[in-house]
Amino acid sequence: MKQILTICCILFINIYGISDNNRDSLLKDLNKTKHDTIKIATLIRIAYSYEYVKPDSAVFYSKLAVNLSNKIKNFDFLIDAQNTLGSSYSYLGLYQNSLESYLIAYKIADSLNIKSKISLTLNNLGYAYENIGLFDKALEYYVKSLNIELTLKNKEGIAYEYLGIGNIYNQKGDYPKALDYLFKSLKIREEIGDKSEIAATLLSIGSLYYSIFDYKKALEYDKKVLAIQKEINNKNGICSVLQNIGIIYEATDDPDSALIFYDQYLTLSTEIGDQNGIANAYNSIAGVFYNKGDLNKSIEYLKKCLEIKTKIGDIEGVCNGYSNMGSLYDAMGNIPLAIKYHIKSYEMALADNSKEPIQYSAKTLSVLYAKQNQFQKAYEFQLIYQQMTDSLINEDNIKKITQLGMQYDFDKIQKEEEFKKLQIDIQHKAEITRQRFIRNTFIIGFLLMIILAFVIFRSYKIKRRDNKILEQKNIEITQQKEEISTQRDEIEAQRDEIEAQRDLVTIQKEHIEEIHKDVTDSINYAERIQRSFLANKKLLEENLSEHFVIFHPKDVVSGDFYWASILKDGKFAISIADSTGHGVPGAIMSILNISSLEKAVELGFCNSSEILNHTRNSIIERLKKDGSVEGGKDGMDASLICFDFANKKFIYSAANNPIWVIRNNELIELKPDKMPVGKHEKDQIPFTQNEFTLLKNDLIYVFTDGLPDQFGGPKGKKFLYKQFKELLVRNSHKSMHEQGIAIDEAFINWKGENEQIDDVTVVGIRI
Numbered sequence: 001m002k003q004i005l006t007i008c009c010i011l012f013i014n015i016y017g018i019s020d021n022n023r024d025s026l027l028k029d030l031n032k033t034k035h036d037t038i039k040i041a042t043l044i045r046i047a048y049s050y051e052y053v054k055p056d057s058a059v060f061y062s063k064l065a066v067n068l069s070n071k072i073k074n075f076d077f078l079i080d081a082q083n084t085l086g087s088s089y090s091y092l093g094l095y096q097n098s099l100e101s102y103l104i105a106y107k108i109a110d111s112l113n114i115k116s117k118i119s120l121t122l123n124n125l126g127y128a129y130e131n132i133g134l135f136d137k138a139l140e141y142y143v144k145s146l147n148i149e150l151t152l153k154n155k156e157g158i159a160y161e162y163l164g165i166g167n168i169y170n171q172k173g174d175y176p177k178a179l180d181y182l183f184k185s186l187k188i189r190e191e192i193g194d195k196s197e198i199a200a201t202l203l204s205i206g207s208l209y210y211s212i213f214d215y216k217k218a219l220e221y222d223k224k225v226l227a228i229q230k231e232i233n234n235k236n237g238i239c240s241v242l243q244n245i246g247i248i249y250e251a252t253d254d255p256d257s258a259l260i261f262y263d264q265y266l267t268l269s270t271e272i273g274d275q276n277g278i279a280n281a282y283n284s285i286a287g288v289f290y291n292k293g294d295l296n297k298s299i300e301y302l303k304k305c306l307e308i309k310t311k312i313g314d315i316e317g318v319c320n321g322y323s324n325m326g327s328l329y330d331a332m333g334n335i336p337l338a339i340k341y342h343i344k345s346y347e348m349a350l351a352d353n354s355k356e357p358i359q360y361s362a363k364t365l366s367v368l369y370a371k372q373n374q375f376q377k378a379y380e381f382q383l384i385y386q387q388m389t390d391s392l393i394n395e396d397n398i399k400k401i402t403q404l405g406m407q408y409d410f411d412k413i414q415k416e417e418e419f420k421k422l423q424i425d426i427q428h429k430a431e432i433t434r435q436r437f438i439r440n441t442f443i444i445g446f447l448l449m450i451i452l453a454f455v456i457f458r459s460y461k462i463k464r465r466d467n468k469i470l471e472q473k474n475i476e477i478t479q480q481k482e483e484i485s486t487q488r489d490e491i492e493a494q495r496d497e498i499e500a501q502r503d504l505v506t507i508q509k510e511h512i513e514e515i516h517k518d519v520t521d522s523i524n525y526a527e528r529i530q531r532s533f534l535a536n537k538k539l540l541e542e543n544l545s546e547h548f549v550i551f552h553p554k555d556v557v558s559g560d561f562y563w564a565s566i567l568k569d570g571k572f573a574i575s576i577a578d579s580t581g582h583g584v585p586g587a588i589m590s591i592l593n594i595s596s597l598e599k600a601v602e603l604g605f606c607n608s609s610e611i612l613n614h615t616r617n618s619i620i621e622r623l624k625k626d627g628s629v630e631g632g633k634d635g636m637d638a639s640l641i642c643f644d645f646a647n648k649k650f651i652y653s654a655a656n657n658p659i660w661v662i663r664n665n666e667l668i669e670l671k672p673d674k675m676p677v678g679k680h681e682k683d684q685i686p687f688t689q690n691e692f693t694l695l696k697n698d699l700i701y702v703f704t705d706g707l708p709d710q711f712g713g714p715k716g717k718k719f720l721y722k723q724f725k726e727l728l729v730r731n732s733h734k735s736m737h738e739q740g741i742a743i744d745e746a747f748i749n750w751k752g753e754n755e756q757i758d759d760v761t762v763v764g765i766r767i
Helices: 020-032 036-050 055-072 075-092 095-112 115-131 135-152 155-172 175-192 195-211 215-231 235-251 255-272 275-292 295-312 315-331 335-352 355-371 375-533 537-543 583-602 608-626 721-730 736-751
Strands: 546-552 560-566 572-579 635-644 649-655 659-663 666-670 690-693 699-703 760-766
Touching: 020 036, 036 055, 036 075, 055 075, 075 095, 075 115, 095 115, 115 135, 115 155, 135 155, 155 175, 155 195, 175 195, 195 215, 195 235, 215 235, 235 255, 235 275, 255 275, 275 295, 275 315, 295 315, 315 335, 315 355, 335 355, 355 375, 375 560, 375 583, 537 560, 546 560, 546 736, 560 583, 560 760, 572 583, 572 699, 572 760, 583 608, 583 635, 608 635, 608 649, 635 699, 659 721, 666 721, 721 736, 736 760
Parallel strands: none
Antiparallel strands: 546 760, 560 572, 572 635, 635 649, 649 690, 659 666, 659 699, 699 760
């Protein structure tokens, strides 16, 4: 019902800079001062103060600082101004502009060899990549910045980088490494004695424990943060921590303790006049009463929240409030009032063009109108819900493509910089060769003049007797000149060869970049096509109660796939398969296999053995056309389950892929036929069809061989099916979502730094 708040790493409102009064004072100082350097410093401080509250103004003042720094050629200030501009762009969500600004700052700092500013800009580049979800790239720049700070022995900078690296590992799900770096950061902060930064680091540690559902540890660290905030009298920070502690108590099913901290949060927010904080406190309290079943009390507090959100013009907050009110009245059985409030939420979201609230409201209204048998309106809102869903999916795809493009563009800029350095090195070597040639020519010429003078002098003394010697010397001089000329020609030829090699490098680089772009674009497009063939999230959620899907292609595209469909007799079919090969060949084979499955379903086959038999025939017939004498022997290993939920059973057929069922902590293995779906010596033998009776809380697992065959662990051996079975049984008491996380973590930890050898797919279903 209520909006769940996550524990974040930065929650102290006062760190966002300068108060309104101080900002007004800075603006007055800006108008008074005539000194350019003071103006730049003031502009940077003003921009920084606007970043969180009004990022477009932050961009405006940052650009003024950049322009003035360029005008007076103050490169030290220019680095700071470009960094502030990059930060301002990131608050606006313009991450490409942010990266470009940070790159300019880095180039200037690098050219001036200012180590502290190089480190700062590398840190900013890492943060920019973290914002767009490219965590490996972010980690690379945080580590580069850390190496500089270690060289400078700057404890504060080292602590910042440890914190950034720890947060990245937390995002990547590598919690042991994340904790290691966060504790390193905490140790330095405690040595320095900066209580505000100690609190921020403790909060990151608490956030990590919250994300792995260790609420006891998360609460322990949040209470440490609360003690520090009270000690330094940071009331905004106290408010935020009180709210977070309330959230943890709610997560641990202790609503009474949650209410105590939410009440403290409300009291302190009222004391400091934080209207948004007061509204959020009312919303949190309403959520607790909702979970306790006191719906009238929940409505009372939610109305107070709505009143304040409306007053301060928080459109998103008002929209969520109306939606929550509608859900409350729906829970009370008052459908007309529920529709009224959801209509208000829908209209406000529509006016604000907020697609996710529109999607949620449309879906809810479709269900409510259906309850009242107003099926025309229910249908209309269902259409709106579907349109919003498609739009959000497209936006998400565009965002991913943009992120990849940003990474490619930035990498391209870096490579151009490296090539420019290579050109400078070549020119420098050519200049050294030219100077050496001039020097050698001068020395040889000077020696020749001395020799010639000596010969002439001797000729006067010896006269005719020495004429022959003089002629011989002249011959030698001529030979030396010819050698010098030959050497000069060789040097010129070497210079021409260097120029030709440089041109060849340029052509090869452009050709390689073009090939790389074409291949990358093709594979990414193939991955989008392949994903459209997989079972979509909506179909699985509508037909399966609790489940998880783990899908890790070895390359961008995959030979593994998971597919589902509703059969003509109403049964729900799901198949997990491992096609021959992986990467691009495997992906093409997977599309043929899925198409053959779908063709069998379209023809009306409803039994699992009939579907696999027809699929095998389709694959064999298609691969006969590959040009070989016997036809292709490719296909897939697969398991196919057809659920009959009404009669609490399923029928299944399996080709080389077993199906595992865990019941009362014991694993039951359903054996497969020892033949693939494809050309084989047994391809005239029909697949076996079996039936399995289901009990409540039965756990069903279907998978490919990618995880058991993965090399890793301390001795670099295979994971194996035995360890896989033990892993499933050990975690079978958990929810399916938690099981999926546990299996995923086990695979990642086992693989470690080893290469993934095959596509990995695991699907779990609870009855």
